[in-house]
Amino acid sequence: MKKRIYILAAVFAILTSCTETIDYKGHDTEPMLVINSITNAGDTVKVRVSHSTFFLDSRNEGSFLTDADVTISIDGDSHQAMFDPAENVYRDSRTIHSGDKLTISAFHPSYGTATATDVVPDSIDLTISERRNVFIAPSDSSYWFSGSISSLTDSVWSITVRFPESNPDSVRYYRLSIYPYMKWNFDSIETDTLVYGDSNMKENLYYSIPFQAYLLTGGDNSTDNLEDMFTDAVTYDSGINEFVFSNERIGDNNGITFDVCLTRPHPASWYYGYNEDYDAIYNKTFSGDVTYCFDIALESMSETCYYYYRSAQEFDNSSWAILDEPVTIIHNVKGGLGIVAARSTFRTTLTMTRHY
Numbered sequence: 001m002k003k004r005i006y007i008l009a010a011v012f013a014i015l016t017s018c019t020e021t022i023d024y025k026g027h028d029t030e031p032m033l034v035i036n037s038i039t040n041a042g043d044t045v046k047v048r049v050s051h052s053t054f055f056l057d058s059r060n061e062g063s064f065l066t067d068a069d070v071t072i073s074i075d076g077d078s079h080q081a082m083f084d085p086a087e088n089v090y091r092d093s094r095t096i097h098s099g100d101k102l103t104i105s106a107f108h109p110s111y112g113t114a115t116a117t118d119v120v121p122d123s124i125d126l127t128i129s130e131r132r133n134v135f136i137a138p139s140d141s142s143y144w145f146s147g148s149i150s151s152l153t154d155s156v157w158s159i160t161v162r163f164p165e166s167n168p169d170s171v172r173y174y175r176l177s178i179y180p181y182m183k184w185n186f187d188s189i190e191t192d193t194l195v196y197g198d199s200n201m202k203e204n205l206y207y208s209i210p211f212q213a214y215l216l217t218g219g220d221n222s223t224d225n226l227e228d229m230f231t232d233a234v235t236y237d238s239g240i241n242e243f244v245f246s247n248e249r250i251g252d253n254n255g256i257t258f259d260v261c262l263t264r265p266h267p268a269s270w271y272y273g274y275n276e277d278y279d280a281i282y283n284k285t286f287s288g289d290v291t292y293c294f295d296i297a298l299e300s301m302s303e304t305c306y307y308y309y310r311s312a313q314e315f316d317n318s319s320w321a322i323l324d325e326p327v328t329i330i331h332n333v334k335g336g337l338g339i340v341a342a343r344s345t346f347r348t349t350l351t352m353t354r355h356y
Contacts, residue, residue, distance in 0.1 A: 033068075033114040033336035035106050038305065041098050041120050041344040045072050047081060047090040049106050052337055064088055065108055073103040096342065098122045104340050114336030121172070121300045123344035127162040128296065130350060132262075153206075153261045157352060159294055162255040163247070172247040173306035175343075176216075179240045179295040180205040180260045184288060201265070204238040205292065208259040216245040216256070236261075244309045262292055264356055287356050294350040304332045305341035 029052075037047040047070055050063040070081040072092040081090035096102060098120050105115040132155055161176070183202050265286045301309070307330045315327040331337050 031111055033065075033106055033108060033111040033333075033338075034063075035104055035114055035116060035333050035336060035338040035340060037104055038339065038341045038343065039096055039102065039120075040299075041096060041100075041123065041342070044095055045074075045081075045092040045102065045104070046087070047072065047104055047106070048088065049090060049108075051108075051111050065111075067108070069107040071105045073101075073105070075101050078103075096120055098344050100342075102340070102342055106336075112335060114333050114338075116333040116338070116340035118302050118304050118332070118340055118342045120342040121302050121344055123300050123346055124164055124172075124298065125346055126296065126298055126348075128348070128350065129160045129162070131158050132156070132352070153263045155262045157260040157262055157292060157294070158257055159260065159350065160255050160257040161296065161298075163250050163298075165254060167247070170247075171303075173301045173303060174245055174247070175299040175301060175306075175309060176243045176245075177240060177295070177297040177299075178207075178258060180207050180238075180258075180293065181295075182263070182265070182290050182292050184265050184286070184290045203265070205263060206236050206238050206261045209235050209237055209241065210257060212256045213241075213243055216243050216249050242313075244306065244313060246306065258294075260292070260294060262352075262354070265290060289353055289355050292352045292354070295347075296350070297345055297347045299343045299345045301343045302341055304330075304339070305343055308332075308339045308341060 031051045031053065034050045034052055035047060036050075037045060039045050049065045049068045049070060051065060053063050066083055066085070066088075068090070070083075070090040071078050072081050072090075072094075073079075074092075074094055074096060079092055079094065081092050083089075084091050099122070100120045101117065102120060103115065103117040105113065107113045157180075161178075163174075181202055181204050185201065311328060311330040315329060318327050331339055333340065
């Protein structure tokens with residue numbers, strides 16, 4: 001019994017000797033103005049103004065400011081922005097264009113003055129080519145892991161996106177967004193007592209992401225190791241994918257090809273609920289028109305916007321583990337926090353209609 005008491009006493013002594021009480025002295029920094037506005041060429045300017053909050057406080061509770069004095073300047077022509085309570089933003093009715101110099105300033109008696117400036121970049125056009133190939137199921141395990149049903153995929157829609165040739169004397173910054181999906185309706189299917197959520201359906205398509213896409217988003221200009229890793233690697237994904245990069249990373253052929261799996265809709269896959277007729281409809285085959293779509297957007301961004309998006313991606317990809325390296329979100333607001341940036345966007349949608 002005494003031996004057990006001694007052991008407990010020793011453990012207690014070790015634990016108490018390793019702890020120390022530190023008095024927390026309150027907020028480390030005073031609240032600051034936060035200005036956020038990312039505007040696309042051809043749009044009017046919207047600005048959201050708030051103030052920073054202590055990390056133990058609720059992030060959004062009461063942080064938006066509706067009584068700030070906000071000024072928007074386009075090429076030196078300054079206008080007072082009006083607050084729009086419907087969207088919680090300050091607005092300017094003017095449209096910005098490529099080459100415009102945009103400056104946003106905000107003042108609040110409790111948080112002082114903050115300002116930021118950016119220049120709207122020129123837009124660029126993409127060259128897009130497409131072809132349809134016979135589908136060959138890949139042996140890569142990532143395809144099967146994706147859950148795509150190979151028996152319903154009979155062909156591949158190969159879409160090549162080509163960028164303008166890089167100018168070594170001028171660095172440009174881009175964000176490429178792609179989104180393949182299909183649309184159809186169930187009007188031609190005899191559903192009996194089955195109930196579908198919507199007769200007009202939309203579903204993501206699976207598509208390949210080649211190694212060139214990984215090269216675009218590499219962290220530095222040394223691509224030898226990346227090429228060794230990804231030359232033969234092809235991953236499959238669905239939904240929206242975004243690639244943030246500079247023209248310094250565009251390869252010699254200036255293009256990336258995405259192979260979209262053209263899948264025939266399956267009636268039972270999108271049935272909401274279950275009843276005795278589910279098994280019967282599972283073996284039905286969809287017939288009708290299917291429209292396959294491929295949304296493409298290329299944003300030409302300012303340097304400020306580029307580094308903001310890169311830092312935001314690093315933050316999203318962080319594991320949130322307590323010992324991970326902290327990620328700093330880039331900002332360009334003087335006297336405060338936030339991001340004021342501009343971009344120009346090329347946007348198009350490719351479509352292909354098939355009748356089953």
